[in-house]
Amino acid sequence: MTRWRKDFLKGIIVSNPVFVLVLGLCPTLAISTSIDNALGMTMGVTIVLLGSNIIISAIRKIIPNSVRIPVFIVIIASFVTIVSLTFQAYFPDIYESLGIFLPLIVVNCIVLGRAEVFASKNSVFYSIADALGVAIGFMLALLIISFIRQLLGTGALTIFGNELFSLPGLVEHPLSIFIQAPGAFLVIALLMALFKHTGVIE
Amino acid sequence: MKNSKAKQALPILVLTVVVLIAVSVLSFTHDITKAAIAEQKDNKVKNMLKEMFPSIENYKYEDNLYTISSQDDIIGYAFLASGQGYGGEIEILVGLEDENTVKSIIIISQTETPGIGARITEKSFTSQFVNLPIDDIALSRDGGKIDALTGATISSNATVNAVRETSIEKVRLIKEVP
Incomplete structure (x- = not known):
């Protein structure tokens, strides 16, 4: 159980997928414009990551080394399609708000990275720990980034249509660069520098 | 020799089997979700048409045009319009009261x-189209009645152009069929 805990905890801070491994930056840059998007993306990535980690670790011994990457991609893409069809059919509201981000999970390096680095070398039991830890680490990173971008870029914090609070002055003149692509680079770079400087990450 | 050939074939075999399994799982998922997805899409259109035409009783869909009726009287038309915005395609449902007047518009999807630019979905922008004569669908700087959103001229322009051009096209179609 201690190893399970270790595999679970490492993905959250020590090898945080966004700030330490610097994986999956493309979707991170694209969707961290609001807390809603961050939560939706986290949900999609968690389901796909958990599913692909379980299947890949279960069949890891019969996958020949030379075709492992295509096999991983097929499994990941299948999971994304299943999630996307299921959401579309039974949770149309969530599907709507996720929009383009669901299919984007296929090209999320975090999922493929965990398959290659962890699930293909470890048992199902530990691969579940790994998937959950990495998913939480991804969620934390997305929430921090999108919190800053949404607040500075729109002057208010809105979650699922409810405005939590707004900063007077910023609402009338939001720093809209933060909601655009350059703002994403700025925020991620500054956060990474801050975390490294304070020793949160190495 | 035989052994090494078998060895070479193994990766191909495994990949083929994995793809076959994936394809069958996906087509199975597609089959069981197909009906629900079609229903969701249908419901979405119905709800939007109802929002536009509260007294709707029936509608007919032909040539990409919804003809809305209530007690055998045609009370309006609706159709989809799309334009290229700043960040991608903007899809709009346009409702016409008659051949000359817009009833209202709903932005269905956009990636502004x-x-x-995403403020085109807000009421302050879309309400400008309510009961607007088709001839007046243009930005105010072009002599129309729509005020562009501050800082989002491209998004505003794309919406206005899509609504105007598609409206003109559909009105021609409506007038052709008595």
């Missing part, structure tokens, strides 16, 4: 910049 949040906080700037």
